[in-house]
Amino acid sequence: MGGHSKCNVIIADMNDPNFAPAAPSSTPQVAPPGPRHTVYFVSDGTGITAETFGNSILSQFAIKPRHVRRPFIDSTDKAHQVVREINHTAEVEGRRPVVFVTLVNPEILAVVKEHSRGLVMDMFNTFIEPLEAEFGITSNHRIGRFSDVSESKEYSDRIESISFALAHDDGQSTRSLAAADVILVGVSRSGKTPTSLYLAMQHGVKAANYPLIPEDFERARIPGSLVPFKAKCFGLTIDPDRLARIRNERRPNSKYASIENCRWEVKQGETMMKKEGIAWLSSTHKSIEEIATTILRDLRPDRLMY
Amino acid sequence: MGGHSKCNVIIADMNDPNFAPAAPSSTPQVAPPGPRHTVYFVSDGTGITAETFGNSILSQFAIKPRHVRRPFIDSTDKAHQVVREINHTAEVEGRRPVVFVTLVNPEILAVVKEHSRGLVMDMFNTFIEPLEAEFGITSNHRIGRFSDVSESKEYSDRIESISFALAHDDGQSTRSLAAADVILVGVSRSGKTPTSLYLAMQHGVKAANYPLIPEDFERARIPGSLVPFKAKCFGLTIDPDRLARIRNERRPNSKYASIENCRWEVKQGETMMKKEGIAWLSSTHKSIEEIATTILRDLRPDRLMY
Numbered sequence: 105m106g107g108h109s110k111c112n113v114i115i116a117d118m119n120d121p122n123f124a125p126a127a128p129s130s131t132p133q134v135a136p137p138g139p140r141h142t143v144y145f146v147s148d149g150t151g152i153t154a155e156t157f158g159n160s161i162l163s164q165f166a167i168k169p170r171h172v173r174r175p176f177i178d179s180t181d182k183a184h185q186v187v188r189e190i191n192h193t194a195e196v197e198g199r200r201p202v203v204f205v206t207l208v209n210p211e212i213l214a215v216v217k218e219h220s221r222g223l224v225m226d227m228f229n230t231f232i233e234p235l236e237a238e239f240g241i242t243s244n245h246r247i248g249r250f251s252d253v254s255e256s257k258e259y260s261d262r263i264e265s266i267s268f269a270l271a272h273d274d275g276q277s278t279r280s281l282a283a284a285d286v287i288l289v290g291v292s293r294s295g296k297t298p299t300s301l302y303l304a305m306q307h308g309v310k311a312a313n314y315p316l317i318p319e320d321f322e323r324a325r326i327p328g329s330l331v332p333f334k335a336k337c338f339g340l341t342i343d344p345d346r347l348a349r350i351r352n353e354r355r356p357n358s359k360y361a362s363i364e365n366c367r368w369e370v371k372q373g374e375t376m377m378k379k380e381g382i383a384w385l386s387s388t389h390k391s392i393e394e395i396a397t398t399i400l401r402d403l404r405p406d407r408l409m410y
Numbered sequence: 411m412g413g414h415s416k417c418n419v420i421i422a423d424m425n426d427p428n429f430a431p432a433a434p435s436s437t438p439q440v441a442p443p444g445p446r447h448t449v450y451f452v453s454d455g456t457g458i459t460a461e462t463f464g465n466s467i468l469s470q471f472a473i474k475p476r477h478v479r480r481p482f483i484d485s486t487d488k489a490h491q492v493v494r495e496i497n498h499t500a501e502v503e504g505r506r507p508v509v510f511v512t513l514v515n516p517e518i519l520a521v522v523k524e525h526s527r528g529l530v531m532d533m534f535n536t537f538i539e540p541l542e543a544e545f546g547i548t549s550n551h552r553i554g555r556f557s558d559v560s561e562s563k564e565y566s567d568r569i570e571s572i573s574f575a576l577a578h579d580d581g582q583s584t585r586s587l588a589a590a591d592v593i594l595v596g597v598s599r600s601g602k603t604p605t606s607l608y609l610a611m612q613h614g615v616k617a618a619n620y621p622l623i624p625e626d627f628e629r630a631r632i633p634g635s636l637v638p639f640k641a642k643c644f645g646l647t648i649d650p651d652r653l654a655r656i657r658n659e660r661r662p663n664s665k666y667a668s669i670e671n672c673r674w675e676v677k678q679g680e681t682m683m684k685k686e687g688i689a690w691l692s693s694t695h696k697s698i699e700e701i702a703t704t705i706l707r708d709l710r711p712d713r714l715m716y
Contacts, residue, residue, distance in 0.1 A: 141545065150703040152612075153466040160459040161537050164514065164549035173714040175703045202544060208470065223544050225537050231467050238508060238529050239447065243470035259697065266604050270579070298572050301607055305698075306458075391565065392611075397456040397481045408479040 141169040142193050142201040146186055146216060148208060151175040157227060158204040169202070177207065183215035194221040208245050258308060265304035265311070272312035273297055278329040281312055286403055287333055288313040289326065289377070290340035291369045292360075293350050295387035295395065299340065302392045307400065307407055321372035326380055338399050339377040339384030344370045346388050447475035448499050448507040452492055452522060454514060457481040463533060464510040475508070483513065489521035500527040514551045564614060571610035571617070578618035579603055584635040587618055592709055593639055594619040595632065595683070596646035597675045598666075599656050601693035601701065605646065608698045613706065613713055627678035632686055644705050645683040645690030650676045652694050 143162065145154040151173045162169065172193075174186050194200045203222035207213040217224050232243050271277055272284065274297065281287065286303065288296040288311060296313035303309040320327055330337060344366040351361035359365055377384045383402055387395055400407045449468065451460040457479045468475065478499075480492050500506045509528035513519040523530050538549050577583055578590065580603065587593060592609065594602040594617060602619035609615040626633055636643060650673040657667035665671055683690045689708055693701055706713045 149466075150699050152699055152703070153462055156459055157463045157533070160455075160512065161534060161541065164534075164538060164551065165541065165545055165547060166550060167545060167547070171716050175707060175714070200544075202541065206466065223540065225540070227463070227537070228467060228470075230536060231531050231533070232470060234529065234531070235467065235471065235508065238506075239471055239473060241471060241473070244472060245470065255695075262698075263604055266607065270576075270603070273576070297576070298569055298611070301572065302611060305604070305608060305611065389561075392568075393456050393458055397458070401481060408481070410477050 140197075141167060141199070142197060143169040143171055144186070144190055144193075144201055144203040144222060145171070145173045145205075146177055146183075146203060147173075147175055147206045148178045148212065149175065149206070151206070154204045154206045154227060158225075177212065178209075180212055180215050183207075183212045184219070187216060187220045190220045190222045208243075210245070261308035262305060265308050266301065268310040268312070269300040269304040273300065275314040275327070281329065281333055283310060284312040284333070284336065285309045285407075286311045286399060287330060287337045288340060288399075289316055289330065289337050289382065290384075290387075291316050291342070291347070291373045293347060293354070294340040294342045294373075295392070296340055298392050299387075299395050299399070302396045303399070306393075306396065309400070309404065309407055316369075316373050316376065318369070321369070321376065324376070324379075326376060326382075334380060334382065336403065337380075337382045338403055339373070339382045340387050340395070341370060341374050341377070341384055342386060343388040446503075447473060447505070448503060449475040449477055450492070450496055450499075450507055450509040450528060451477070451479045451511075452483055452489075452509060453479075453481055453512045454484045454518065455481065455512070457512070460510045460512040460533060464531075483518065484515075486518055486521050489513075489518045490525070493522060493526045496526045496528045514549075516551070567614035568611060571614050572607065574616040574618070575606040575610045579606065581620045581633070583618075587635065587639055589616060590618040590639070590642060591615045591713070592617045592705060593636060593643045594646060594705075595622055595636065595643050595688065596690075596693075597622050597648070597653070597679045599653060599660070600646040600648045600679075601698070602646055604698050605693075605701050605705070608702045609705070612699075612702065615706070615710065615713055622675075622679050622682065624675070627675070627682065630682070630685075632682060632688075640686060640688065642709065643686075643688045644709055645679070645688045646693045646701070647676060647680050647683070647690055648692060649694040 143158065145151045145158055147154045155171070155173055172189075174189075177183055177186055190201055190203060201222045203216065203220060203224045205213065205216055205224060205226055206228050207216065208228060213226065213229070217226070236242055268280075268283070272281070286309060288300055290296055292315050296315070300311035300313045303311040314327060314330060316326070326334070326337075344363060347370060348361055348363045348366040351358070351366065355361050374384070376382075385395065385398055390398075397408075449464065451457045451464055453460045461477070461479055478495075480495075483489055483492055496507055496509060507528045509522065509526060509530045511519065511522055511530060511532055512534050513522065514534060519532065519535070523532070542548055574586075574589070578587070592615060594606055596602050598621050602621070606617035606619045609617040620633060620636060622632070632640070632643075650669060653676060654667055654669045654672040657664070657672065661667050680690070682688075691701065691704055696704075703714075
């Protein structure tokens, strides 16, 4: 099994014809001068959906707007309050804010749409209508998608997986490794702990993590307790310079953090993973979300279908 | 300062005129018979944005579709592969799948739009155009919003906050409580650990958590180490029956898990939080996301604006 060290994320080359901007290239690519744009995220729930989605759209623009999240707007009174805030911003800044909304109650939505001086992006209703036609049923206009989630199997799986990740962090316990969905291996500070916690929290996946330490490299074998579970091991590696920087924040000027030692450990780790046939990737230029998704795609594709 | 025990999430009453469905009420509210719908989430990145957003729209319908996430679709070849899969599903199931896409490259998007037999919901471009007009700049059609995030300040804050949450879990350390943004208090198993980790991972907020234990109740005072930091404490409480159920999974038939003890601890905990003027909420019917958002709104509204 080969490594996954190449980066899956492609930064578009602006000279590549595939990535030509939609508008004529004479259009300026930087934001016009003036105060920063303000973007509101207004929701009857947490606003996390609105903000996640809004952010991924905004990342398509070379501007850095100010973010304001207004969660739990579940009455027309609260909607009017937010509208006043939006209109005040419009006045002070001399331009209308962009307002991403996820509001299912039509009355509350109407307050924002009709009274605010912002550019309202109604993320929900744009897609609800075609889906009503497709499914042949009406939507239920129910506020709060998380509302009864806390009693669900999916939710208790997440909580249980968080406990599992904590109990199996940094090789603390080899008990119940059989119950792990994934075992992350790699040198100290290569990103194993945040990835395990993310896999638990976002996907309800039980991830143990196990450090590869100099003793393992001297024996030139993975820790014995992992041998029966090699098929569910996944390796993380990292650029030695980056690793040295991270380790130096923890233990400045130590042998542990020295660039020579980091180079040696990383090389040994990669050699071992190749030898043992453990799939791996480099965490250097990847976010936790990307690492977790890549692991699931390669090791547990079933977890991307449910 | 009052408690926050009332639930912020409102489940709409179907008889409430505010929540009347958009279509005539004669429309059936249950899915028509037949195989389950399949929903695809196709993205050039992790697909998490597509899935988060798609899920929150799908939660408006009384159906439970099968989910298939297809991340890292960053070439037309991969797009054709997904299209074949979608079309196969359409054929086998006798109806077209719903396909939520976040694809910024127009060529890759065109493959899915033109060749797939699914109902394609193009989440990106719907909103990009009005924003290009608003901002007066073209979008950069760049794949992978996380791509250089791993070098950003925001990202290193998240990683550092995760370490902080782990080091300050369950009252393990009272060192550097001064550096905490939030200190969660509450009886054992009231949801403090997952909430601390979520605050770190999602918001880069440093959250310590501190259990309230029988000795604290006997002294009728919060732990001395918390006294200087009362203003950044936030309490979690929980329904005693729910707590007993959760604790019984851990330590069956123990005094710790008994309903009498749970009732006593919860009552003592709530009394103490009231007396000390610590804001609190009940985690019983709330998701981690909702708890975290409520805490930020009440304690650190600055963290909802940046």
